[in-house]
Amino acid sequence: MVEVPCIEAKGLVRRFATDDNTLTILSGLDFTAPAGQSVAVVGASGIGKSTLLHILGALDRPDAGELHINGRDVFAMQDAQLSRFRNKNVGFVFQFHHLLPGFTALENAAMPARISGLNAKQAEEKAEAMLERVGMSHRLNHRIGELSGGEQQRVAVARALIMDPPLLLADEPTGNLDVKTGALIHELLCELNQEKKMTMVVVTHNMQLAEMMQRQVTVSEGKLILEQ
Numbered sequence: 225m226v227e228v229p230c231i232e233a234k235g236l237v238r239r240f241a242t243d244d245n246t247l248t249i250l251s252g253l254d255f256t257a258p259a260g261q262s263v264a265v266v267g268a269s270g271i272g273k274s275t276l277l278h279i280l281g282a283l284d285r286p287d288a289g290e291l292h293i294n295g296r297d298v299f300a301m302q303d304a305q306l307s308r309f310r311n312k313n314v315g316f317v318f319q320f321h322h323l324l325p326g327f328t329a330l331e332n333a334a335m336p337a338r339i340s341g342l343n344a345k346q347a348e349e350k351a352e353a354m355l356e357r358v359g360m361s362h363r364l365n366h367r368i369g370e371l372s373g374g375e376q377q378r379v380a381v382a383r384a385l386i387m388d389p390p391l392l393l394a395d396e397p398t399g400n401l402d403v404k405t406g407a408l409i410h411e412l413l414c415e416l417n418q419e420k421k422m423t424m425v426v427v428t429h430n431m432q433l434a435e436m437m438q439r440q441v442t443v444s445e446g447k448l449i450l451e452q
């Protein structure tokens with residue numbers, strides 16, 4: 225049986241209209257990743273890495289091209305169906321974590337499970353287990369503002385993985401952290417990738433992190449080059 229890739233993107237085009245012209249950021253980009261693979265996306269600043277990641281996570285729609293995640297035609301879905309699909313299938317970790325400051329670590333990590341329809345108790349049980357996995361059991365009831373940068377990013381990782389998604393997308397996940405704390409988060413991401421056999425795509429300028437991934441791809445002139 226032929227294995228379905230976790231990500232299969234073909235001919236992605238993304239343009240942005242500015243006041244005086246149209247910028248073509250992605251110009252027919254193809255990208256495939258088998259299930260379980262870890263991939264670093266690197267390239268010059270402003271070249272289109274985050275744009276690509278947002279499309280791969282269906283947070284943004286391309287002007288042309290197709291995206292299949294685990295064989296599902298993502299952009300054929302209507303918005304409500306797409307939100308449900310994202311909730312179950314894609315976890316996101318960003319440089320600035322986007323956690324809700326007025327809520328505790330437990331409440332933040334539980335959020336995707338609540339959105340998926342689980343009741344508060346079920347969602348918090350799952351969140352507690354995930355927070356334990358990322359080394360945060362001692363801070364469950366701290367509000368986000370009461371946590372260090374590294375601790376906040378651990379909560380963001382727990383929130384991204386609470387639904388056990390087959391795909392994790394991370395955009396400069398440790399760009400905001402000191403080198404030592406960043407390295408601990410890199411190790412955590414690699415351990416979770418192995419443990420959960422999830423596909424992981426990480427946009428980064430950090431070569432130490434990029435080299436920890438099984439494969440590195442470079443965005444250049446709207447396409448992917450230099451596959452390693």
Ligand SMILES: Nc1ncnc2c1ncn2[C@@H]1O[C@H](COP(=O)(O)OP(=O)(O)OP(=O)(O)O)[C@@H](O)[C@H]1O
Nearest residue numbers: 240241247249267268269270271272273274275276
């Ligand atoms: N909504 C938008 N409207 C107009 N231009 C945009 C928009 N989003 C991104 N761009 C432009 O597209 C280009 C690519 O941006 P993107 O954030 O994908 O780059 P990047 O490779 O991730 O950069 P960096 O490494 O600096 O984070 C940039 O020139 C940016 O200004």
